[in-house]
Amino acid sequence: MKLTLNGREIEAEAGRDLLTTCLENGVDVPHFCWHGDLGSVGACRLCAVRVYDGPEDQVGRIEMSCMTPAKEGQRIETADPEAEAFRTHVIEWTMLNHPHDCAVCEEAGACHLQDMTMATGHHTRRSTAPKRTHRNQDLGPLLTHEMNRCIACYRCVRFYRDYAGGTDLEVFGAHDRVYFGRAADGALESPFAGNLAELCPTGVFNDKHWSRHYARRWDMKATPSICAHCAIGCNVTLFERGGTLRQVQNRYHGAVNGSFLCDRGRFGMLHAEAPRPLPRLQRLGEPRRLAAEGRRIAVEIEVPGAGQPRLRRHRQPAPRSA
Numbered sequence: 206m207k208l209t210l211n212g213r214e215i216e217a218e219a220g221r222d223l224l225t226t227c228l229e230n231g232v233d234v235p236h237f238c239w240h241g242d243l244g245s246v247g248a249c250r251l252c253a254v255r256v257y258d259g260p261e262d263q264v265g266r267i268e269m270s271c272m273t274p275a276k277e278g279q280r281i282e283t284a285d286p287e288a289e290a291f292r293t294h295v296i297e298w299t300m301l302n303h304p305h306d307c308a309v310c311e312e313a314g315a316c317h318l319q320d321m322t323m324a325t326g327h328h329t330r331r332s333t334a335p336k337r338t339h340r341n342q343d344l345g346p347l348l349t350h351e352m353n354r355c356i357a358c359y360r361c362v363r364f365y366r367d368y369a370g371g372t373d374l375e376v377f378g379a380h381d382r383v384y385f386g387r388a389a390d391g392a393l394e395s396p397f398a399g400n401l402a403e404l405c406p407t408g409v410f411n412d413k414h415w416s417r418h419y420a421r422r423w424d425m426k427a428t429p430s431i432c433a434h435c436a437i438g439c440n441v442t443l444f445e446r447g448g449t450l451r452q453v454q455n456r457y458h459g460a461v462n463g464s465f466l467c468d469r470g471r472f473g474m475l476h477a478e479a480p481r482p483l484p485r486l487q488r489l490g491e492p493r494r495l496a497a498e499g500r501r502i503a504v505e506i507e508v509p510g511a512g513q514p515r516l517r518r519h520r521q522p523a524p525r526s527a
């Protein structure tokens with residue numbers, strides 16, 4: 206099937222959403238809620254483009270590219286002035302309540318919202334109205350929560366509930382507020398919760414270890430690696446600064462881990478930076494003490510053979526020479 210993208214005829218898959226079609230053909234369209242593994246939901250309204258049904262259609266219309274299926278003969282203009290103005294307005298209202306705290310926000314430098322704001326040319330806040338604020342939650346030892354940065358793209362709950370099967374992260378709504386968090390403070394239960402730090406396009410969820418041992422993205426060295434915590438071997442990127450491991454992130458591999466990691470892989474490697482390594486004596490002594498304790502209990506509860514001297518394996522006699 207053929208369609209025309211910014212004046213260029215391309216091959217496209219019928220029914221595939223236009224945003225994916227554009228991205229696969231090297232044309233960037235700003236977006237927030239669409240995600241390669243989660244698909245489209247049409248929540249953010251940022252991916253507007255002008256779509257013409259065919260050569261006879263001289264007017265076209267503004268469509269959300271992530272929600273519009275590709276059809277034979279369509280003409281798509283991503284740089285249409287009305288579509289560009291629409292996207293700039295979406296960013297402006299998205300930023301109405303945003304704290305604009307890039308200078309102290311961990312996400313800055315790797316922030317999807319920053320990138321999209323620059324891409325759409327929004328640079329001045331016209332509103333002088335007070336900003337809506339939220340209370341943050343303590344989500345346990347792994348993730349930070351800074352709800353004022355939320356842009357309500359719904360990626361977090363879509364991943365957590367629909368993709369990872371978690372039940373303790375919700376979206377709560379009241380009047381003109383939506384809130385993404387737990388019913389009460391407490392550690393997120395899903396063993397995949399750490400993915401929220403990467404999925405969230407702003408700085409709402411972040412890796413707590415990295416936040417405490419912070420380095421800007423451009424100040425860290427990135428090394429591709431493989432997670433060693435189980436046999437799947439997820440692809441990861443290790444971020445280092447000053448000889449210390451600061452952060453572990455997913456490295457996309459379509460056949461192994463897609464865009465995600467489990468929390469063991471994401472946070473487990475950080476044991477290398479434990480603040481107080483166990484003293485050598487303790488390291489050696491503790492397993493021995495536990496093994497001795499295990500033997501004592503086995504004898505006490507009369508596990509068959511426990512406490513008996515081990516049978517020595519008899520040596521095979523050496524073959525006699527002829």
Ligand code: SF4
Pocket residue numbers: 303304305306307308310311312313314316317318319354406407408409
């Ligand atoms: S979330 Fe992004 S845009 Fe918002 S303060 Fe942080 S870096 Fe800046």
Ligand code: SF4
Pocket residue numbers: 354355356357358359360361362385404405406407409410
């Ligand atoms: S918390 Fe992040 S991922 Fe969730 S809706 Fe807000 S901006 Fe989107």
Ligand code: FES
Pocket residue numbers: 235236237238239246247248249250251252269270271272
């Ligand atoms: S990416 Fe299309 S509406 Fe959000």
